[in-house]
Amino acid sequence: MKFIHTADLHLDSPFLGLKNNVLPDELWERVHQSTFDSFExxxxxxxxxxxxxxLLVGDLFDRExxxxxxxxxxxxxxxxxDNNGIEAFVSFGNHDYSTSSPDSFGYPDNTMVFGNQVETKKYTLSNGEVVAVSGFSFDKQWITQPMIQNYPQAVSDxxxxxxxxxxxxxxxxxxEANYAPFTLTELEDKGYDYWALGHIHKRQALNDQGTINYSGNTQGRHINESGEKGYILVQSDGHQLKSEFKPTAPIIWDRVPISLADLASDQLAESILETIADLxxxxxxxxxxxxxSDSSIDSDVLAAINNGSLLDDLQQINAxxxxxxxxxxxxxxxPKTSNLVYSSIDQKYFNQAKAETLTDDVFDQIVKGFNKQPAFIKDEVSTDESKHAIFDQAGQILRENVVNPDDVEDDSK
Structure with a gap:
């Protein structure tokens, strides 16, 4: 037996925040087409x-x-x-939830679509082996109940x-834990040979055998979805299953660390691009x-980073x-450095003030501001990685705007 496990295609993703007046049209077309190209x-x-x-495990589309x-x-x-005699099993997730009848989608005869209640579909392979696949499709955006409880035990036939x-x-x-939650023990107790999971965009195996897997999404859409993306190929070896990741994403998101010490300060943008060219x-x-940076940063450089002018310069050349x-x-x-506060300000108290200001409660209030936005926007903002990025940026801005008392004029004189 051999099959492919994939999920979270997010076809036609809008790639919010990427489109601007600098991004070349040809490049934007490749970005917009990337989710389609990866699935193809x-x-x-x-x-x-x-x-x-x-197996297509939910969020085939980016929105309902x-x-x-x-x-x-x-x-x-x-x-x-279908033209090549390959069966397809489809379930819908929290982004593309549906209450429509599985027969209403007009898919070819090879496609089995799961309804809103957990059900098991059986398929006989060419060698006579029988495969029992259990699953369900979301009927609304939020399913907080543990649907795993409705999955049957492995069947002996x-x-x-x-x-x-x-x-x-x-x-x-x-x-993310608010979506059809389950525990690893609950999955293992069902006695299944393989669990094909979707929803979490980071590819990962939840057990040592590699038979309980998140395939991850098929195309990264922002920096928090970095690295290669694709699908998992699963093959039988006797009655054991072996899984192997295969990359298909046409665009890779990545972080590139560059030391300011290696750059020409008077031609910062050009120096950064020269460094990237060497990759x-x-x-x-x-x-x-x-x-x-291992030392304090020039205030003009820090300002250029935080006000976006350095990025503007880079993208103008990059275009x-x-x-x-x-x-x-x-x-x-x-740069994340600890000595950016003026020497006359006690670093200890600055760090304490930052810790008391940038709290989980503050972040929760930020996230609430996205309640009226589409669900996929709030999902991305709500991640721990997004929280750290937001707080890091806020900390940098706080440091930049700390006032040195020695620079303040005394009006009483």
Missing amino acids: KIIDAAIEQKVDFV ERSVAADAFLTDQLQRL ATWNIGMLHGSLSTLNAP HYAKLHFIRVQLT DKWQQLNCWITSIEA
């Missing part, structure tokens, strides 16, 4: 590998109101599988028992430049050289 490569691989079936183009594209790719579940570990201390990217990269560099710089991160 997955279907190419399914056909080339002659897999028995493909899927575009006509995205819907047609998915149907075309499922048809390609199937050669292979597989679970598809779009959700998250209940032990996560994050908003010789073979695949298109979208990067965040992480500037580092003409992105094909040559095979990369686009999306953001700059200021």
Whole structure:
């Protein structure tokens, strides 16, 4: 038996925040097309590998109101599988939830769509082995109840028992844990041969055997989804299953640390791009430049980072050289140094004030401000990595604006 496990395609993702008047049109088209291109490569691989079936575990679309183009594209790719005798199992997640009848989507005959209640679908392979696949589709954005309790135990009249579940570990201390939560013990107790998980965009195995996996999303959409993205190929070896990650994403998001000490201060933007050119990217990269420093930073440099002028300069040059560099710089991160507060200000008290100001309660208030925004925006802002990035930036701005008493004029004189 051989199959592909993939999830979180987010077809037609809007890639919020990337489009601006500097980003070249050709590059933007490649960005917008990237979720489609990655999935098409997955279907190419399914056909080339002659897999028995493909599991699509939720969030195939970026939002409930899927575009006509995205819907047609998915149907075309499922048809390609059907033309090659490959079955497809589909469930919808919190982004593309649906209450429609599985028969109403107009997918080809090879496609089995799970309804809103947990159900088991059986499929007989060409060698006579029987596969029992259990799963469900979200009927609303938020499903906080543990749907894992509705999954049946592994059945003895199937050669292979597989679970598809779009959700998250209940032990996560994050908003992601509000989606069909489960525990690792609950998954293992079902006795399934493989769990195909979706929702968490970071690829990871939850057990040592590599049979309980998040495949991650198929195309990173921002810096917090960095690294290679793709699918998991699963193959049987006797009655054991072995899983292997296969990359398909046309764009890689990454962080690039660069020391300020290695740059020409009078030509900062040009020096940064020269450093990046030495990386010789073979695949298109979208990067965040992480500037580092072992000493205090020139106030003009810090201001240029925080007010966006350095990024503007970089992107103006990058717009003409992105094909040559095979990369686009999306953001700059200021150095994290501990000695940026003026010497007349006690560093201890500055750190204490920062800790008392930038709290989890403050972050919760920030997140609440996104309640009226689409769910996928709030999801991304709510992550721990986003919180750290926001607090780091706030700390840098606080340092920049600390007033040195020696520089303040005394009006009483």
